[in-house]
Amino acid sequence: MSKKSNCKYIFVVGGVISGVGKGITASSLGLILKNRGLEVTAIKIDPYINIDAGTMNPTEHGEVFVLDDGDETDQDMGNYERFLDINLTRVNYMTTGRVYSRVIEKERNLEYKGKCVEVVPHIPLEVIHRIKEAGKKANADVVIIEIGGTVGEYQNMLFLEAARMMKIEFPKDVIFVMVSYLPTPSKIGEMKTKPTQNAVRTLNASGVQPDFLIARGGTMLDQKRKEKISMFCNILPDRVISAPDVDSIYDIPLNFEKEKLSDKLCGILGTFCKKPDDGVWSKWKNFAKHAHNSKEVVNIGMIGKYFETGDYILSDSYLSVIEAIKYSAYMQNRKAKITWLNATDFENDPSKLKELKKFDGIIVPGGFGSRGIEGIISSIKFVRENKIPYFGLCYGMQLLVIEYARNVLGLKDANTREVNPNSKNLVIDVMESQKELLKNNLYGGSMRLGEYKAILRDNTIARKAYDKKEILERHRHRYEVNPAFVKDLEVKGLVFSGYSPDGHLMEIAELPKNKHPFFLGTQFHPEFLARPLSPHPLFTAFIKSCINNKKK
Numbered sequence: 001m002s003k004k005s006n007c008k009y010i011f012v013v014g015g016v017i018s019g020v021g022k023g024i025t026a027s028s029l030g031l032i033l034k035n036r037g038l039e040v041t042a043i044k045i046d047p048y049i050n051i052d053a054g055t056m057n058p059t060e061h062g063e064v065f066v067l068d069d070g071d072e073t074d075q076d077m078g079n080y081e082r083f084l085d086i087n088l089t090r091v092n093y094m095t096t097g098r099v100y101s102r103v104i105e106k107e108r109n110l111e112y113k114g115k116c117v118e119v120v121p122h123i124p125l126e127v128i129h130r131i132k133e134a135g136k137k138a139n140a141d142v143v144i145i146e147i148g149g150t151v152g153e154y155q156n157m158l159f160l161e162a163a164r165m166m167k168i169e170f171p172k173d174v175i176f177v178m179v180s181y182l183p184t185p186s187k188i189g190e191m192k193t194k195p196t197q198n199a200v201r202t203l204n205a206s207g208v209q210p211d212f213l214i215a216r217g218g219t220m221l222d223q224k225r226k227e228k229i230s231m232f233c234n235i236l237p238d239r240v241i242s243a244p245d246v247d248s249i250y251d252i253p254l255n256f257e258k259e260k261l262s263d264k265l266c267g268i269l270g271t272f273c274k275k276p277d278d279g280v281w282s283k284w285k286n287f288a289k290h291a292h293n294s295k296e297v298v299n300i301g302m303i304g305k306y307f308e309t310g311d312y313i314l315s316d317s318y319l320s321v322i323e324a325i326k327y328s329a330y331m332q333n334r335k336a337k338i339t340w341l342n343a344t345d346f347e348n349d350p351s352k353l354k355e356l357k358k359f360d361g362i363i364v365p366g367g368f369g370s371r372g373i374e375g376i377i378s379s380i381k382f383v384r385e386n387k388i389p390y391f392g393l394c395y396g397m398q399l400l401v402i403e404y405a406r407n408v409l410g411l412k413d414a415n416t417r418e419v420n421p422n423s424k425n426l427v428i429d430v431m432e433s434q435k436e437l438l439k440n441n442l443y444g445g446s447m448r449l450g451e452y453k454a455i456l457r458d459n460t461i462a463r464k465a466y467d468k469k470e471i472l473e474r475h476r477h478r479y480e481v482n483p484a485f486v487k488d489l490e491v492k493g494l495v496f497s498g499y500s501p502d503g504h505l506m507e508i509a510e511l512p513k514n515k516h517p518f519f520l521g522t523q524f525h526p527e528f529l530a531r532p533l534s535p536h537p538l539f540t541a542f543i544k545s546c547i548n549n550k551k552k
């Protein structure tokens, strides 16, 4: 095999405002380069002190995305995995907290050999070390590094400093892409470039000059504004790329290639690129087309509690679940319409339960704590009795078991220790090992996290959907089905169709098909493994039963 050329590094930074698609841009850049035969990996840098995203409320920070190795990360990691169809590990994720604690640990170990350890350069040097390691681990030709936040924030300065230092070390191998926003104020009716000009100047003040500008906005950037940005931001006009709002994020790589972006990137980086790989590309195009052409709707109700932020609805908390639903729906030529149902509404007004009949299927995603729980349990009872397809993810599985224990086994006070530790029938409880952790307040990174194996029982919905005997799925939970109740639940008809290899932990609960078209919950989070080109088998089985439910 010929020797690989130097690894290339593409930094993606945000200008003007956050939330305009930096993560999707980074993912799309990765995909168009992968499509040119390059080995690509991606890193997300989150500039907060938290060691990981696991201790944050999803309404603060969006979904916590879990990796195979159990790292609790930012939702953008999910975008990278989905677009690039790769599995990332903790080397691909960095926070300020993580970098500082490593530097402090090294200082305590005398690894700085008596030097005064300073914020600059030691923090950026640690950042650079981590970026290089991630590249090496993936044997990557290109590492895409997304720096969280926007330029000018105090928080990400040390990461920009690391990027600047890398450019000095590898002048030919590092490029910068700024994703900026161009507002069109309604009363002015014209797209304004000034905030972007200022953002580029702010970045310049950190010693960084963007090579490309991705111009996000409501509409296409016209020639005049392209020239203005080029002139005032010091970027060649053909490197100012228009990125207007789109209906489907999966069009973005295709739009980038309309502007020949992979050619331009490879041109500057001096990378040898193959012709576009027809295999990956045509599959992606086909998938993106489905997102537009699937017209018939499948109506999914999602009962959750991490939607509201102030007066706004934030669906980001369940991003992977939403994408997983979409992939399986597109595969059936359907468009998924997802309606957010607030769990507490069903508690305040039980007559609302009837409204669940409007949906082809109901999902209860993961969650924590007691708020809204009784509303969810009543909803599960309703969909079980009315044979509406139900898919419970993690907490959604635990609550399914509680509902069954209460209403079929007659254990009226059945509960989880998380909600009511005084219940006599803790059908969901903690493992012994967790009790010690909780006693000592050791919450961070201490749940059952990441990939674990499960064995599937023959002749079940799960076994049929996966079409294999053993599976690996990602977990994020502290509580478990209490083994003391498993026999009784089984006698009353609940089937544990997936369990840990030692038989102690229940991984999937379901009702047989002759009792209910689809009533299934997983202790793991299948949504983390759903990919555009390979939808998750359980989501597909659920969507199929929703479609059948609709036909009736």
Ligand code: GLN
Residues within 6 Å of the ligand: 365, 366, 367, 368, 369, 393, 394, 395, 396, 398, 418, 476, 477, 478, 479, 480
């Ligand atoms: N709160 C539950 C537990 O900790 C479920 C977690 C989840 O849904 N991710 O076990």
